[in-house]
Amino acid sequence: MTIVLGSNRYGKAENRIVRIYRDTPRHEIHDVSVSTALHGDFAAAHLVGDQLHVLPTDTQKQTAYSFAKEKGLLSIESYGIDLATHFVDHIEPVAGARIEIEEFAWERVVVDGAEHNHTWVRRGQEVRTAAISVEGTGPAQQVWVVGGLKDLVILKSTGSEFAGFMQDPYTLLQPTNDRVMATSVTAGWRFMTTDVDWEATYAGIKQILITQFATVHSLALQQTLYRMGEAVLEAYPFIAEIRLSAPNKHHFLYDLSPFNVANNDEVYHAADRPYGLIQATITHDDAPDAGPAWDSYTGLV
Known part of the structure; x- marks a missing residue:
């Protein structure tokens, strides 16, 4: 039996980058975490410690x-796309690059009824995500883009049922025709083109x-996850598929009879674990x- 090196890649994870645009008196902020990963002709680094073909992670x-x-x-x-394409086009040993990005939203401070030009507070909603892969060079080069979000916490106090489910001797759960439904949505959607208005599309999908x-x-x-995904695909024909992951954040009616x-x-216990985890493509x-x-797109089936 021969031992061989399998697939491998390396990069720099979670680079925290804040870009502030100062072109006008009204500044703009973009706050991201960027992870890079390269694969290609790096066998010698693993097998004999030869770093000749290794672009340092610090350089990335x-x-x-x-x-x-x-x-x-x-x-x-x-x-x-720009970052991944650079590594593939200009670093000769690199056959493919993968970039994963999380964006953290900021909201402008309001002073005397008006938005302040250069002060923000962190917005506690979802984290926007993206994954970009570039393979090959020249006319045969392929680019894949996945947009997404995570930590979109959402709850409704009615309009949700759970009844008619399978039961066996270990089933204790009682059917309900009216319950609180809450979750923290993770979603990823795969684009079929790069000719996209990224900002408008993200806002529309959300x-x-x-x-x-x-x-x-x-x-x-x-059922809710399917309807969510179906509506996205109907609205955006250039999206090939969407993957959704939703933990069921259970809210149990609290017994006040004692x-x-x-x-x-009216009064519930919000249980954080264990929880049902529903995922669908x-x-x-x-x-x-x-x-x-x-x-390996985080949190998705």
């Missing part, structure tokens, strides 16, 4: 920071996810090859 970090100025950081998807969660009378979280207090669906039956951008 420096490139990521410099590109925030050189190429701009208005959209994480276009920035990621609004669709929220709207469907709010308006679909849910018989199960699975205190002779009526609890008419919604796609077109003729969707093209996913490519490596989906590989």
